[in-house]
Amino acid sequence: MLITILFWVYAAVLVGAATGVILARNPVHAVLLLVLCFVTAAALWLLLEAEFLAVVLVLVYVGAVMVLFLFVVMMLDVNVEELRRGFVRNAPLAALVAVIVALELGYALWVRRLGVELPGTKAPLPAGHSNTAEIGTVLYTDYVWPFQLAAVVLLIAIVAAIALTLRHRPGVRQQDVGRQVAVRPAARVRLVRMRSEHEP
């Protein structure tokens, strides 16, 4: 009972926040609503007893990705007018995507009615059940190669992103910290011994 109430509350907040993301006029507000989406989605996962995934969702998306998003949105002077200009032209494509997503969701609900066991329909797990250990065990035994492959793909993506944005411009004054640290006083300061002009 309590769980059902919580589910509907979180679901309502999630849908409301998701609507807010696309309706918000201010990009910063949109990003914040997206953060709210992630947090409520994590709460929904907690209700499904997937606490590891919930915590990781908050950690990765809320803690890292969205901070960068917010950072970029605040830094760039986003011109909302210009962004809205292409609305009419892009609307049919967007509508198509929306219809496909809606169809997929409907299909998932239909499959569920056929009695296929989906997460959440099972009996609650026992109290001592460790979600984290379970995922770890599966990830590093049954799915170790796909997991490693995904890691390598991500690594390649990182290296590629850095390589694409890295430009060596000639004539830029830069500090070489190694050389700064290696400097000795003798190389910078010359102590000159002078006689005082007035004898005390």
Next chain:
Amino acid sequence: MAWLIAQWERVPPELQALIVVALQIVGVLLAVVIAVAFLTLGERKVIGYMQLRYGPNRVTFFGLRLFRGIAQPFADVVKLLLKEIIIPGAASPFLFLLAPLIVMLPALAAWVVIPFAPEFVLADIDAGLLFLLALTSMGVYGIILGGWASNSKYAFLGSMRSAAQMVAYEIAMGFALVGVLMAAGSLNLGAIVRAQEGGLLSWNWFWLFPLFVVYFISALAETNRAPFDVAEGESEIVAGFHVEYSGATFATLFALPEYANMILVSTLCAVLFFGGWLSPVQGYLPDGNWLTVSGFHWLFLKTGVFLFLFLWVRATVPRYRYDQIMRLGWKVLIPVTLVWIAVEAVLAWLRVGPWAA
């Protein structure tokens, strides 16, 4: 008394558990807030003596001559609460007032997973360490929002600096924690402490010393403490992200979370690398000696040492330049953690040290 017990028995067991947990939460929160109050006093005193001055030495309780200055934090609280809250005209009021709450919430909520003593932890959850990381990474939103919603150049610059710094140092901190996980084989903080059982040298710091150093440095950066306090940077950007805040909003955005976070990361240092509630002489002195008994007092002592280190660093080290902060985070700390994780994997493979069993 007997009547009270009888009344207590009559309460349904579920409600009993709820009341007990609520009282525990209130107790821990009170302890944290009082610790924060005295930490502000301690900071001013310690830095004062390091700089050859007295620090606060006027306000006392009821005019007692003992421990002059002991009531200073309470005087400060009264002052902050009575001051007017000014909302800048060009600010966005909702976010401006929301930001302090976003900073304060994770700083207090993180305490639920801290194991204070062998038998006392509010929520003994499985992924405790991840929960902590997730919570502490949410605090940065408050700082960013506070700076943005103020609609002030200085505040905005401060929050941008803070965001970049948090992102950089969170990675190093996360990797340092990965090392701890590898040593303990668990994400549960209680299990991490129990895995370090057996005296000073079997604590994590011995085998994970580089990771401990990285963790401590990134903890300084994550809490925006000197020498990484460019987000405040009073010499360039007035007071950084909290320029526009005053009174109670200032206290909740800046003072309370900063010090609560300091205590939190110090406690974490003790829990993750220095054996939490375990006694340092356990296994060196015969059992039954009062020194070998584990308990909250050891955690308290260790946390106090790390807090003193925080203050010591602040009084000693000059502020980093912004580009040097980025260099230290990305090019020094992260490679160090990566190398040490590899070393640790080899150690575990060869079954050396804590992996011998």
